[in-house]
Amino acid sequence: xxxxxxxxxxxxxxxxxxxxxxxxxxxxxxxxxxxxxxxxxxxxxxxxxxxxxxxxxxxxxxxxxxxxxxxxxxxxxxxxxxxxxxxxxxxxxxxxxxxxxxxxxxxxxxxxxxxxxxxxxxxxxxxxxxxxxxxxxxxxxxxxxxxxxxxxxxxxxxxxxxxxxxxxxxxxxxxxxxxxxxxxxxxxxxxxxxxxxxxxxxxxxxxxxxxxxxxxxxxxxxxxxxxxxxxxxxxxxxxxxxxxxxxxxxxxxxxxxxxxxxxxxxxxxxxxxxxxxxxxxxxxxxxxxxxxxxxxxxxxxxxxxxxxxxxxx
Amino acid sequence: xxxxxxxxxxxxxxxxxxxxxxxxxxxxxxxxxxxxxxxxxxxxxxxxxxxxxxxxxxxxxxxxxxxxxxxxxxxxxxxxxxxxxxxxxxxxxxxxxxxxxxxxxxxxxxxxxxxxxxxxxxxxxxxxxxxxxxxxxxxxxxxxxxxxxxxxxxxxxxxxxxxxxxxxxxxxxxxxxxxxxxxxxxxxxxxxxxxxxxxxxxxxxxxxxxxxxxxxxxxxxxxxxxxxxxxxxxxxxxxxxxxx
Ligand SMILES: Nc1ncnc2c1ncn2[C@@H]1O[C@H](COP(=O)(O)OP(=O)(O)O)[C@@H](O)[C@H]1O
Ligand SMILES: [Mg+2]
Numbered sequence: 001x002x003x004x005x006x007x008x009x010x011x012x013x014x015x016x017x018x019x020x021x022x023x024x025x026x027x028x029x030x031x032x033x034x035x036x037x038x039x040x041x042x043x044x045x046x047x048x049x050x051x052x053x054x055x056x057x058x059x060x061x062x063x064x065x066x067x068x069x070x071x072x073x074x075x076x077x078x079x080x081x082x083x084x085x086x087x088x089x090x091x092x093x094x095x096x097x098x099x100x101x102x103x104x105x106x107x108x109x110x111x112x113x114x115x116x117x118x119x120x121x122x123x124x125x126x127x128x129x130x131x132x133x134x135x136x137x138x139x140x141x142x143x144x145x146x147x148x149x150x151x152x153x154x155x156x157x158x159x160x161x162x163x164x165x166x167x168x169x170x171x172x173x174x175x176x177x178x179x180x181x182x183x184x185x186x187x188x189x190x191x192x193x194x195x196x197x198x199x200x201x202x203x204x205x206x207x208x209x210x211x212x213x214x215x216x217x218x219x220x221x222x223x224x225x226x227x228x229x230x231x232x233x234x235x236x237x238x239x240x241x242x243x244x245x246x247x248x249x250x251x252x253x254x255x256x257x258x259x260x261x262x263x264x265x266x267x268x269x270x271x272x273x274x275x276x277x278x279x280x281x282x283x284x285x286x287x288x289x290x291x292x293x294x295x296x297x298x299x300x301x302x303x304x305x306x307x308x309x310x311x312x313x
Numbered sequence: 314x315x316x317x318x319x320x321x322x323x324x325x326x327x328x329x330x331x332x333x334x335x336x337x338x339x340x341x342x343x344x345x346x347x348x349x350x351x352x353x354x355x356x357x358x359x360x361x362x363x364x365x366x367x368x369x370x371x372x373x374x375x376x377x378x379x380x381x382x383x384x385x386x387x388x389x390x391x392x393x394x395x396x397x398x399x400x401x402x403x404x405x406x407x408x409x410x411x412x413x414x415x416x417x418x419x420x421x422x423x424x425x426x427x428x429x430x431x432x433x434x435x436x437x438x439x440x441x442x443x444x445x446x447x448x449x450x451x452x453x454x455x456x457x458x459x460x461x462x463x464x465x466x467x468x469x470x471x472x473x474x475x476x477x478x479x480x481x482x483x484x485x486x487x488x489x490x491x492x493x494x495x496x497x498x499x500x501x502x503x504x505x506x507x508x509x510x511x512x513x514x515x516x517x518x519x520x521x522x523x524x525x526x527x528x529x530x531x532x533x534x535x536x537x538x539x540x541x542x543x544x545x546x547x548x549x550x551x552x553x554x555x556x557x
Contacts, residue, residue, distance in 0.1 A: 011557075045396070048396075048400045049399075049400055050396050050399055050400050050555065051555055051556075052555045052556040054556075070402045070404070073400055073401060073402045074402045076400070078397075078400045080393060080396040080397060080400070081393075082393055084392055084393035084394045084396060084397050085394065085397065086323070086327065086394055087392070088327055088330040088331060089323075089327070089330070093326075097319065097323050098401070100315075100319040101316055101319050101320075101401045101402070101403060102401065102402065103315065103402075129330075145397070
């Protein structure tokens with residue numbers, strides 16, 4: 001479990017993190033979403049005990065990170081931003097080092113290392129100095145170090161940054177496979193990642209928490225949520241038919257492909273009404289679709305609306 | 314204690330993972346030899362002892378030890394590994410000690426490798442090996458004190474060059490604290506009590522005392538305390554950076 005209470009960090013007169021409070025339970029994968037400079041890494045560094053909060057507090061597995069730092073760190077696996085590791089060490093040496101620092105020696109340590117190596121497919125590079133590895137491998141070495149002691153709580157700062165699409169997919173399924181009994185927080189600026197792994201998303205910008213919801217709840221805030229789009233040869237006629245549907249609030253026509261989108265009035269569903277109206281007017285459509293919410297649009301409107309440019313006091 | 318040992322091993326091994334360690338050792342040995350034979354008049358003195366050899370250690374250390382210590386924390390901060398290290402279950406003291414002892418052991422290895430010069434004096438004459446042993450101990454203790462100063466300054470910055478220069482400067486003052494150059498300057502602005510206190514802090518005075526062949530408890534305590542104080546300062550500096 002992770003809990004923060006009014007967690008804040010100020011650098012001079014820049015408030016990098018502004019009174020963030022949340023609680024994550026085992027089984028949840030929380031996505032920390034926000035533009036660059038939003039304060040994601042700073043928040044994670046404070047929870048990991050690397051930075052001291054200016055005010056507020058954080059606890060990991062019930063241990064306050066400032067007053068019970070060792071217990072908190074034992075329960076935590078942390079991947080810092082950029083996945084730093086000792087470049088001159090071979091992968092195996094590095095993992096041995098982490099295991100030993102975590103008190104995992106002998107057979108228990110070996111088993112944990114083998115498990116992490118297998119999960120991140122590092123077998124081929126075990127004897128290679130980390131400096132000579134590709135960016136993707138370096139990140140996987142960092143991840144292996146973070147999950148080595150099978151921690152109850154995982155904090156991963158941009159775990160898929162710098163990976164190619166296949167590797168991204170592998171890391172996401174790794175996170176999913178560990179999600180059941182762990183408390184996991186990842187940061188990302190990739191919206192597709194939220195769908196792929198997160199059960200919950202917190203959006204921050206300018207150090208402030210702007211939303212805390214499930215991915216589908218966020219999508220429901222989209223203007224496109226429950227909108228109906230269609231393409232037809234008969235644009236004018238279709239438009240006329242749609243404008244007669246009572247619950248349609250607005251109609252937009254894409255200037256590029258002439259695709260028509262009808263937006264519902266708040267809380268209304270218009271799919272059936274729209275398709276009936278089109279039929280009644282004998283408008284033939286090539287295709288008719290119910291729009292899901294668009295996360296990127298929600299993200300943009302939330303982060304740009306509320307002081308997304310960093311909060312100076 | 315366990316994490317200290319783990320960090321110690323990792324650090325010591327990392328010294329030898331790059332050619333830097335070997336270059337350092339070779340330079341140390343060459344300079345130590347050159348100083349004793351050319352500047353110290355090792356042969357010309359016609360005495361079987363290692364005094365010319367040890368006399369130059371403080372000056373060798375003044376530049377070589379900061380070159381070792383500048384990496385200690387600055388490198389971790391620059392590469393970001395400090396974030397990895399300090400979020401493992403380890404206390405600041407354990408981390409500072411592990412790194413310090415590894416650097417100290419590295420210097421000790423370089424020092425031990427000067428043994429041919431000891432063999433040489435024993436071949437040429439019959440020196441007082443007790444004095445030589447004491448001098449080696451004194452030399453190692455002084456190197457430890459230099460390193461502890463360097464550890465603190467390396468923790469204060471991510472720039473290794475700055476760490477190096479500051480360490481050299483502070484060690485220079487500490488070396489000469491017992492000499493007119495420093496004492497005169499302090500005497501001009503402070504009462505005699507302060508001057509005496511500063512004189513007592515001099516690396517050189519204590520090193521030379523040990524070099525006479527008697528390992529006095531006071532000299533030992535002096536170096537150990539100096540090391541502890543500067544290592545404590547290292548933990549304070551690192552802790553302060555957390556809150557920065
Ligand atoms: N050590 C520091 N000193 C001063 N400002 C910092 C420091 N670290 C981060 N910041 C600032 O704090 C804000 C949040 O940074 P960060 O947490 O790294 O954002 P994110 O991870 O969301 O991209 C940024 O404006 C950044 O410039
Ligand atoms: Mg970041």
